[in-house]
Amino acid sequence: MKRSNAPLFWALFGAGGMLAALIAPALVFITGIAAPTGFILPADAMSYERMLALTRNVFAKIALLAVVSLFMFHGGLRMYHSLHHLGFHTGTGSKVVIFGVALLATICAAWALLAIGF
Amino acid sequence: MTTVKTYVRPMAGWWRKNPFFVWYMIREASAPLFYLYALWLLAGIVALARGPAAYASWWAIAKHPLMIVANLIVLVFAVYHTWSWFSVLPKTTPDLDVAPGTLVTGGIVAAAVACAAVLAFALGATR
Numbered sequence: 001m002k003r004s005n006a007p008l009f010w011a012l013f014g015a016g017g018m019l020a021a022l023i024a025p026a027l028v029f030i031t032g033i034a035a036p037t038g039f040i041l042p043a044d045a046m047s048y049e050r051m052l053a054l055t056r057n058v059f060a061k062i063a064l065l066a067v068v069s070l071f072m073f074h075g076g077l078r079m080y081h082s083l084h085h086l087g088f089h090t091g092t093g094s095k096v097v098i099f100g101v102a103l104l105a106t107i108c109a110a111w112a113l114l115a116i117g118f
Numbered sequence: 119m120t121t122v123k124t125y126v127r128p129m130a131g132w133w134r135k136n137p138f139f140v141w142y143m144i145r146e147a148s149a150p151l152f153y154l155y156a157l158w159l160l161a162g163i164v165a166l167a168r169g170p171a172a173y174a175s176w177w178a179i180a181k182h183p184l185m186i187v188a189n190l191i192v193l194v195f196a197v198y199h200t201w202s203w204f205s206v207l208p209k210t211t212p213d214l215d216v217a218p219g220t221l222v223t224g225g226i227v228a229a230a231v232a233c234a235a236v237l238a239f240a241l242g243a244t245r
Binding site: 014016017018020021022023024025026027028029030031032033034035036037040041042044045046048050051052054055064067068069071072074075076077078079081082085087102105108109111112113115116 | 129130133143146148149150151152153155156157159160162163164166167170173174177180181185186188189190192193196197199200203204210225228229232233234236237240241243244
């Protein structure tokens with residue numbers, strides 16, 4: 001019998017779901033609301049210099065790569081199943097697109113974080 | 119082979135007929151938002167790698183009122199995801215030998231502590 005690849009996708013889904021459940025509210029609040037509006041945080045909280053210094057840290061690189069990749073694999077699996085729930089029985093095609101983009105994003109993030117340097 | 123015309127129950131709008139499924143679908147709606155948020159964050163990281171000009175363009179989009187509203191919506195769904203994720207934890211981790219109530223409360227407390235830590239880091243680093 002051919003081995004199912006489902007456990008791999010469910011593991012990534014679970015890891016991303018747990019990471020999102022733990023820190024997504026704070027992360028979205030800081031990057032999407034507090035820093036851009038200067039609410040609570042200073043207006044230059046996410047300045048180029050500051051973000052460059054942050055992303056040169058190897059732990060910050062790993063954390064950002066984990067957030068980008070796992071959030072996409074987590075959201076991707078639910079999106080894939082939601083399509084079916086809404087009556088779009090797209091099958092393998094949508095799976096390839098949804099997870100292909102997630103994989104591509106992971107590679108892009110890794111490349112960019114390495115290009116930023118140490 | 120002959121086709122037999124049997125009655126097939128229509129499934130359109132199935133989730134709107136039961137509040138439980140409405141909440142289920144609201145939870146599922148957090149998925150594309152996390153997916154898009156990650157792509158937006160990735161755009162920022164790539165812009166950072168490309169240099170100050172590229173980063174300034176990304177930051178200008180981040181500061182746009184529509185982007186702030188979009189992120190507010192993501193925030194609401196992220197908070198609901200946290201709540202629902204830990205609420206179903208006793209069912210998704212049946213092998214854990216922990217009382218269901220403790221698991222749910224523990225998870226939500228852990229999320230509150232983790233979010234407070236991330237916020238404290240951001241406040242401390244930008245002071």
